[in-house]
Each structure stands twice: as C-alpha cells, then as structure tokens.
Amino acid sequence: xxxxxxxxxxxxxxxxxxxxxxxxxxxxxxxxxxxxxxxxxxxxxxxxxxxxxxxxxxxxxxxxxxxxxxxxxxxxxxxxxxxxxxxxxxxxxxxxxxxxxxxxxxxxxxxxxxxxxxxxxxxxxxxxxxxxxxxxxxxxxxxxxxxxxxxxxxxxxxxxxxxxxxxxxxxxxxxxxxxxxxxxxxxxxxxxxxxxxxxxxxxxxxxxxxxxxxxxxxxxxxxxxxxxxxxxxxxxxxxxxxxxxxxxxxxxxxxxxxxxxxxxxxxxxxxxxxxxxxxxxxxxxxxxxxxxxxxxxxxxxxxxxxxxx
Amino acid sequence: xxxxxxxxxxxxxxxxxxxxxxxxxxxxxxxxxxxxxxxxxxxxxxxxxxxxxxxxxxxxxxxxxxxxxxxxxxxxxxxxxxxxxxxxxxxxxxxxxxxxxxxxxxxxxxxxxxxxxxxxxxxxxxxxxxxxxxxxxxxxxxxxxxxxxxxxxxxxxxxxxxxxxxxxxxxxxxxxxxxxxxxxxxxxxxxxxxxxxxxxxxxxxxxxxxxxxxxxxxxxxxxxxxxxxxxxxxxxxxxxxxxxxxxxxxxxxxxxxxxxxxxxxxxxxxxxxxxxxxxxxxxxxxxxxxxxxxxxxxxxxxxxxxxxxxxxxxxxxxxxxxxxxxxxxxxxxxxxxxxxxxxxxxxxxxxxxxxxxxxxxxxxxxxxxxxxxxxxxxxxxxxxxx
Numbered sequence: 001x002x003x004x005x006x007x008x009x010x011x012x013x014x015x016x017x018x019x020x021x022x023x024x025x026x027x028x029x030x031x032x033x034x035x036x037x038x039x040x041x042x043x044x045x046x047x048x049x050x051x052x053x054x055x056x057x058x059x060x061x062x063x064x065x066x067x068x069x070x071x072x073x074x075x076x077x078x079x080x081x082x083x084x085x086x087x088x089x090x091x092x093x094x095x096x097x098x099x100x101x102x103x104x105x106x107x108x109x110x111x112x113x114x115x116x117x118x119x120x121x122x123x124x125x126x127x128x129x130x131x132x133x134x135x136x137x138x139x140x141x142x143x144x145x146x147x148x149x150x151x152x153x154x155x156x157x158x159x160x161x162x163x164x165x166x167x168x169x170x171x172x173x174x175x176x177x178x179x180x181x182x183x184x185x186x187x188x189x190x191x192x193x194x195x196x197x198x199x200x201x202x203x204x205x206x207x208x209x210x211x212x213x214x215x216x217x218x219x220x221x222x223x224x225x226x227x228x229x230x231x232x233x234x235x236x237x238x239x240x241x242x243x244x245x246x247x248x249x250x251x252x253x254x255x256x257x258x259x260x261x262x263x264x265x266x267x268x269x270x271x272x273x274x275x276x277x278x279x280x281x282x283x284x285x286x287x288x289x290x291x292x293x294x295x296x297x298x299x300x301x302x303x304x305x306x307x308x309x
Numbered sequence: 310x311x312x313x314x315x316x317x318x319x320x321x322x323x324x325x326x327x328x329x330x331x332x333x334x335x336x337x338x339x340x341x342x343x344x345x346x347x348x349x350x351x352x353x354x355x356x357x358x359x360x361x362x363x364x365x366x367x368x369x370x371x372x373x374x375x376x377x378x379x380x381x382x383x384x385x386x387x388x389x390x391x392x393x394x395x396x397x398x399x400x401x402x403x404x405x406x407x408x409x410x411x412x413x414x415x416x417x418x419x420x421x422x423x424x425x426x427x428x429x430x431x432x433x434x435x436x437x438x439x440x441x442x443x444x445x446x447x448x449x450x451x452x453x454x455x456x457x458x459x460x461x462x463x464x465x466x467x468x469x470x471x472x473x474x475x476x477x478x479x480x481x482x483x484x485x486x487x488x489x490x491x492x493x494x495x496x497x498x499x500x501x502x503x504x505x506x507x508x509x510x511x512x513x514x515x516x517x518x519x520x521x522x523x524x525x526x527x528x529x530x531x532x533x534x535x536x537x538x539x540x541x542x543x544x545x546x547x548x549x550x551x552x553x554x555x556x557x558x559x560x561x562x563x564x565x566x567x568x569x570x571x572x573x574x575x576x577x578x579x580x581x582x583x584x585x586x587x588x589x590x591x592x593x594x595x596x597x598x599x600x601x602x603x604x605x606x607x608x609x610x611x612x613x614x615x616x617x618x619x620x621x622x623x624x625x626x627x628x629x630x631x632x633x634x635x636x637x638x639x640x641x642x643x644x645x646x647x648x649x650x651x652x653x654x655x656x657x658x659x660x661x662x663x664x665x666x667x668x669x670x671x672x673x674x675x676x677x678x679x680x681x682x683x684x685x686x687x688x689x690x691x692x693x694x695x
Contacts, residue, residue, distance in 0.1 A: 223682025
C-alpha cells in the first residue's frame with residue numbers, strides 16, 4: 001500500500017521525522033525541480049531530511065534533453081504554444097461564465113431567496129468549461145506523445161533510466177515546492193509517476209499540487225486578475241483531492257460564496273487547504289486523514305479537525 | 310475634488326492662533342512637509358513678497374491657476390484643495406511682480422520630477438506610495454540594453470532603437486515582443502528598465518523583449534502617420550523577430566505608447582488589423598471632433614483628429630486586448646474616457662484604468678504593473694514557497 005504524506009509550505013516541519021514515519025530505511029530521492037536554476041541549492045533540505053538524499057536533478061536533465069534533442073525541443077515548444085492558446089481561450093470564457101454566475105448569485109442574495117436551479121445550472125456551465133479545458137489539454141498531450149514517443153528519444157530514455165536507477169536505490173521520494181508548472185513538466189518528463197508507485201512519497205507546497213490529478217491555481221494578488229483556474233494535469237499520484245497550498249496568503253477574502261463555487265467546480269474531488277503546519281495522509285492514493293488540514297465544504301465554509309474528517 | 314474649506318487646516322489654524330509671527334512661520338516650514346497634507350486637505354504655501362502668487366496645475370474643477378491668498382499680516386501665501394486618497398499632482402508656482410510672472414518649482418518642496426519639457430514640483434496626497442517595483446533592486450539581475458540602428462525606407466532615415474533583453478532566458482519558450490514609443494523618455498523619466506527588471510524578476514509579468522523606439526520628427530511620425538505604421542509593421546517588428554528567437558505571432562506582439570505615442574500605437578494597429586495582439590495606451594492623445602470645427606486643436610492635431618474621427622465612425626476589431634489608462638487630472642481624460650466605448654469595439658477585451666494623476670511620466674510608470682501584468686501575465690501565481 002503506497003503511503004503519501006502531503007504538507008503545506010515548510011515552516012519548521014521535521015522532514016526527517018516524516019520520512020521515519022514511513023518505516024522505511026534508506027536514502028531519499030529528492031526532487032527540487034520547482035526551484036528551477038536553484039535546483040541544486042538543496043543542502044538545507046537535505047539536512048532537514050536527515051542527510052544522504054539523492055537529488056534526481058530533473059530540472060537540469062530537462063534542460064539537457066531540450067539542448068541535446070532540438071527536434072523534441074521544437075515539438076515541445078509548439079505543444080506549449082498550443083496549450084497557452086487553449087488556456088487563453090479557457091480563461092476568456094471562464095471570466096464571463098464566473099461573472100454570469102456572480103450576477104445570479106447576487107440576485108438571489110438581494111431577493112433574500114435561496115439559490116435555486118439557476119445557480120446550479122450556472123455552476124454546471126463552469127464545470128463544463130473546466131472539463132472541456134482539461135480534456136483539451138489531455139488530448140494535446142496525447143497527440144504530442146503519439147507524435148513524439150519519449151521512449152524513442154535516446155536523450156529522454158537515457159535520463160529516465162538514470163533517474164530510475166537512482167530511485168531504485170532509494171527508500172522514499174520527496175518532492176519540494178517552487179514553480180508548479182516547471183515541476184510538473186519535469187515530473188512528467190522524468191516519468192516519476194511510475195517510479196513513485198511502490199515507494200512512500202513526501203511532498204510539500206507545490207509538490208502536493210503537481211502530484212495531484214489536476215493543477216488548480218488560485219491567487220488573489222494576480223496582477224492579471226485571472227480567476228481560479230485549472231492550469232494543467234498533474235501526475236495523478238494523489239487522487240480525489242485538489243491541493244491548495246499557502247491558501248491563507250493567496251485567498252484574501254475567504255469569501256464563502258467564492259469558495260463554495262470553487263468546491264463545487266472541483267467536486268467530487270475535495271479542495272484541501274495546505275497552509276504551513278498542515279499535513280495530509282493518503283493511502284493507496286486516496287485521502288486517509290483530513291484532520292490536520294482545512295477542507296472547503298460545498299457551502300464555502302472551511303472545515304478543520306473532526307469536521308473536516 | 311474641490312477647493313478646501315474656507316477654514317484653514319490645522320497647521321495654519323494653529324499658526325494663526327499663535328500670532329503668525331515670522332518665527333512661528335519659520336518653525337512651521339521647518340517642521341512640516343510642504344505642501345501640507347492633512348488628511349484629504351492639501352495646502353500649498355509660498356513665502357515672500359509678490360503682487361500675486363498662484364499654482365499652475367491640471368486638477369479638474371479647480372481654477373487654473375489656483376490663486377494663493379496672503380495670510381493676514383505675514384508674507385506667507387496659501388491655498389488649500391481637497392484631494393482623494395492616493396492622488397498625485399505635478400505643479401509649478403507662479404509669482405507675479407508687476408507685469409512680470411515667473412514660473413518656478415515650489416521652493417518649499419524638495420520633491421521635484423524631471424520631464425522632457427522641464428521639471429515640476431510634486432504633491433503626493435495622503436495614501437500615495439511610489440510602487441516598490443519602481444526602485445532599483447540590487448538583488449535583481451538587470452536586463453541588457455542594446456542599441457540598434459535600423460535603416461528605414463518608410464521613415465527615410467536610420468531608426469534608433471534600444472532593445473531590452475531580459476536576464477532570464479528560457480530555452481523552452483519563445484518570448485513576446487513589446488514595442489514602446491518614446492523609448493528614451495520611458496527609460497529616462499519612467500525608469501522603465503528598472504521596472505521591467507523588477508516585474509520580470511518577481512514574475513509579475515512574463516519575460517519579453519522590449520524595443521524602445523526613438524522618434525525623429527515626433528509629432529509628425531506619431532500623429533497617425535502611415536509611414537510610421539509601415540516602419541513598425543513592415544520593418545521593425547519583422548527585423549527583431551527575425552534576429553531573436555521570439556514568438557512571431559500576433560499574440561506575441563504588443564504596441565505601447567503614451568500621449569502621441571498612444572496615437573501612433575493605435576494607428577499602427579488599425580493599419581494592420583490582427584498583426585498585433587494587444588495595445589497598451591497611456592493617456593493617448595485621442596482628440597476628435599463632433600460639432601467643433603476643423604482646426605480646433607491646431608495643425609499638429611489635424612491628422613490625429615482625422616484618424617480618430619474615422620475610427621469613431623467605423624470602429625472595427627484590430628487587436629485582441631487593449632489596456633487604456635489616463636490621468637483623472639489631465640485634459641485628455643475627457644476624450645480618452647469617451648473613447649473607451651469605441652476601443653471596446655476594436656478588441657475582444659478592454660481594461661480601463663483612470664489614475665488619480667496627470668499627463669506625466671510618473672503616472673505612466675505607476676500604471677506599468679497593471680498594464681504589463683495584464684497583457685503579459687506573469688508566473689508568480691505558479692510559484693509557491695519551498
């Protein structure tokens with residue numbers, strides 16, 4: 001049974017104790033690809049993990065692949081452009097759909113009536129947009145991998161084999177935070193999902209987001225004013241949940257109406273707030289213990305402790 | 310916005326109650342920042358002998374110039390206005406002695422800003438803060454500024470361009486291109502290289518290459534000139550896209566300009582519909598006429614007025630997004646406000662920001678995060694701690 005522990009942004013957490021709690025013995029395979037150019041600046045996190053961790057260097061490997069296989073790099077750039085275009089259209093439609101939903105919600109509030117089927121229909125429209133966008137991204141990836149099978153690219157194969165060999169000698173895997181998009185790209189390219197299969201996983205901050213099925217991004221401080229969005233598809237090791245790290249600093253208003261919409265958009269997955277000090281356990285990829293995190297209920301209330309469970 | 314209440318604000322009231330002696334005035338000027346900012350009430354002060362003193366400014370609904378009154382029995386002159394929170398005003402003091410009037414920066418106010426047309430004093434109302442991203446940050450690696458000379462058939466001269474190349478290059482992405490009119494002024498008076506360094510470093514905007522163009526005969530080239538549009542669309546953009554690894558598609562091309570530069574940006578987009586993905590227009594000089602006779606705004610504006618009138622008559626979509634900003638305290642606020650509905654029909658998405666500031670380079674600097682952050686969305690929201 002695979003063990004997964006997810007943490008909020010690190011804040012004095014004893015990482016070595018978390019690894020020890022898995023009950024395994026051996027070095028930890030470390031992923032710090034989300035730190036991008038700072039990937040190898042990992043001495044501090046290695047110390048906190050108890051020392052002897054082995055950095056998989058996924059960011060550096062990705063750069064090497066793009067450098068040594070220009071054909072793949074060009075194809076991937078086209079894929080990125082395609083996904084960026086999909087995302088732009090999705091955000092355009094999403095803004096309008098959410099604005100419409102807000103108007104309906106306000107109208108019910110002004111009339112002091114309980115939201116009815118009109119609101120459900122408006123939320124369904126947003127859910128449909130989310131689903132369509134997710135499917136479009138998945139189709140783009142599928143087409144890309146069909147056209148550019150990674151196992152036929154020597155540079156990718158070599159790096160994947162090296163990564164697999166390192167992980168084979170490790171007892172657990174730890175994934176740090178940073179840039180969730182970069183991290184996600186590196187996890188996919190390194191084919192980490194398959195390697196995580198039989199090993200305990202400790203992830204924190206955006207590491208929790210990238211190992212989920214969907215990467216949902218929220219940020220009230222975004223200068224571009226982008227709404228809560230499905231950004232990408234994660235590696236899907238943690239299922240049935242949407243990880244929202246650093247939620248307290250990213251959600252200023254804690255507006256229950258908005259959180260309710262978010263919860264209903266993500267359902268049946270559970271929106272899990274992972275602030276510093278929060279901790280979530282999964283067994284066989286499913287939520288096992290919700291008592292140490294915040295959970296967004298469908299009425300927009302943030303539940304904690306026994307209520308969350 | 311309105312002139313302040315007849316009763317003087319607290320500092321002056323106190324001064325009066327203490328007898329308004331020269332020593333008391335000395336002390337007031339030593340201890341207080343001038344103009345006085347007491348909540349929403351801002352009081353201009355000037356000290357000396359004169360036949361009349363006034364403030365030259367562009368605040369709406371306030372007499373221009375705003376006359377100062379002499380505090381009875383003293384050589385201290387004053388006038389109060391009420392300003393909204395966060396407002397910022399540039400002004401000069403006019404001192405009349407006999408037939409002659411001298412325009413000067415406020416000698417009691419050390420806050421002065423440089424402008425191409427000369428320096429001006431600055432009044433920062435309660436709540437105004439210079440954005441932290443406008444200051445140089447020693448921890449940020451600066452982008453590179455490279456001078457480029459491009460022979461232009463369209464302009465019949467060698468065009469000078471300063472290219473900004475961001476410090477962070479990602480091998481898996483091609484960057485967009487931003488073309489900025491009045492590039493030298495934006496670099497000098499709006500600290501735009503510093504702003505770009507900071508916004509890109511903090512990922513509040515996407516990394517992009519920026520072409521700062523330098524005008525020749527500015528009012529002619531920027532006044533909706535077809536030659537200038539041909540230069541941008543047929544020469545400059547293809548040249549830069551051909552020599553750097555840029556996106557090279559409409560969504561990767563943005564034109565930006567302030568004042569007449571805004572007219573140049575809009576007119577280039579109108580002449581090449583679909584070529585540019587977005588426009589950033591800051592206080593664009595979009596003068597138009599409806600009932601007023603031709604020539605109302607002078608010869609320089611004639612081609613602009615013709616262009617804007619034609620756009621207003623038949624607005625068509627020319628680009629995806631337009632960010633329009635202007636100062637509430639500038640004469641162009643009226644036509645720019647009126648143009649919003651026209652611009653809305655010329656793009657898919659329009660964002661308008663009316664700033665509590667005027668027609669100046671600091672206002673245009675202060676709006677850069679809103680404009681660039683919207684047009685080139687950054688990845689800050691994708692980055693989580695540790």
